[in-house]
Amino acid sequence: MIVPGYRDHPTEPWDPSAPVDPAEADDFLRRCYLENPRLGPVEPRLAIVRAQIAATGTYVHTTEELAHGARMAWRNASRCIGRLYWRSLMVLDRRRARTADEIYSLLVHHLLTAAGNGQLRPVISIFAAAQPGQPYARVWNEQLIRYAGYRGADGRTIGDARQIDFTAAMRGYGWRGKGEDFDVLPLAIETPHEGVRLYELPERAVREVPIGHPEYGWFTELGLRWHAVPAISNMRLTIGGVHYPLAPFNGWYMGTEVGARNLADAGRYDMLPVVAARMGLDTSRESTLWRDRALVEINRAVLWSFEKAGVKMSDHHTESQRFIAHLRNEEKAGRPVPADWSWIVPPMSGSLTPVFHRYYEEMDLRPAFYLDDNRCPHGHG
Template sequence: MEILQLRSTAAHVWTAAKEFIRLHHRENPEAGDPYDRLAVVWKEIEETGTYRHTPQELVHGARVAWRNSNRCIGRLYWNSLRVRDHRDLTGADDIAAQCAEHLREATNDGRVRPTITVFAPDTPDRPGPVIWNEQLIRYAGYGPEHGMQGDPRNRGFTEGVRRLGWPGGPGTPFDVLPLVVQGCDDKPRWFELPPDAVLEVPIEHPEGDHWRDLGLRWHAVPAISNMCLEIGGVRYSAAPFNGWYMGTEIGARNLGDTDRYNLLPTVARRLGLDTSSDRTLWKDRSLVELNRAVLHSFDRDGVTITDHHTESRRFLTHLDREEQKGRTVGADWSWIVPPISGSATPVFHRTYDTTESSPAYVQSPEAQARAQGTDLV
């Protein structure tokens, strides 16, 4: 039974590898005829059940995975993704150190650069390393016993990390969580992020001190760390990647959602709005002002950010470019349309092909449990 299963796995890897190698050579003519490379890959799969991507294949695969990300509106610059190749690293200490270095390089003194760091892949005889965090930088969420501070989304994860031994932060609404890294053949361990790896932006309104005393802030780099990079049948379980923020991700969702920081009532009170009825549109007005504050604050500090109107136009430019190259662009309407002023953006008034393509960034089945801190003991 095990032999049959291994043969079936190898056959799957070979099928995916053929598709990717041909794609890589088709889009990179300087790579030459794919026949010789396919022969090498076939021999490797036959002997080991998997194969190793060349550096050029890894770079192209990671970039195309971004190009194929149906939920991402910011794909216009997919071919500029910086790929950090650390496939030799399997231990938690080294991986945590390189995650911090990833953040330093991606932050780039505020001029944020799209970056991915790729660690050791899964193999037939050994799973690759795993980063438990949803993003490399997230804020802790404390339950009733600690005054209901921080980000409610991360309460389960925070409790799990504390069970691992993390003493907790100073107890502010914006305590940076440690990284939780599980190396190959190891248990999950926590690592504090060095302060110089985490750039944060204080959030202030452009027209007054409405909520300066609240101490609002957000981190500069949104680095997703719980998705797997799949290229041609090879899975990289630890491959954190980032672009830059669109303002609504912070102002409308992270700070505005009722199950996150839920700041709209606070903002409305500070602005003196009538909150007696939804018909006064106090929520809408607060949402706009909160998003203005985010954009203003990032611009003030010279930190890269985009707005939903600009990014919507850029996405249509991306669609045009891809169509000119004969490629279909998959997209999930519910993610592409911004969470505020949707119908005022051009991406609202379209339908999209939802077909998913490979290479791709995919959610692992265990990712949700990890984000909730399940099994962190």
């Protein structure tokens, strides 16, 4: 995924009742103004911010600070291979939204803006900052678009196995899906004054791509599809000591994210045995490499289908080369590049990519995105 991914992100201790650390605010503002000389001298701004923190325990970012801080957070995302594009992030300032209806409407707008005509663009919608000691709005879903998962009476999984518990939580709030493989889950929006409210996404906000294959006509019979916009919605954005618990963001998919993980993982759609059987492969022993052969064809199918549909998606070889270009750019700028090797290397044919043959330094640089423990009160987020 050409944004920080969504699985098992690092957490960092966060006390919602604690005031902003003036030193962290100072560090961010100095770097922000250094990288943006057009903002003018930083000292007058520092004086204002220090006074706000002393009086209220926090401060308010200007529109320019918010936008550059969000882009810096993407630049610092150690598990994202697509950081070459960090400057192109469209930042939508949604800090005035308060009600669940307002938030829902703006989230739909986010998806429509990101999808466009299929040439996806990276977008982040930043809602109100957390105030020390006060409740805040959030979305329980890990992504704005996710497919439901059900466990049948016979123990068979329908849909996305990863989402079984979350789907059960949504059904506990009265939601009823069709019980099919690609039911789009509702958005669960929680606000301090309204509690939790569920919203169905309109069809126009969910661009989907049916998955076929350039050679195997039977592939369409599998009924597979995937949504175009990967909008992560359960990560907290931290900029200069200020926390934004609701800041969904998206880029576009790298093919292996859908083909080698979402559709192939045993804990997701588990399609490798199905595709291998259709291909007539010998699955009696691992040494036939039937998994590898089926995996390649699923990934070919995904890339081909998105291209045919006119929906932006990148392949892992091209994106690996672009990450190396990002490393060179940041080196010239004198900035360190934190990177987690286990995430930067693609989940398929890793040794064939240039990112495989390097070592990286892992650093927790801020601004940053974090995944908090127990995001969903039911433990499903």
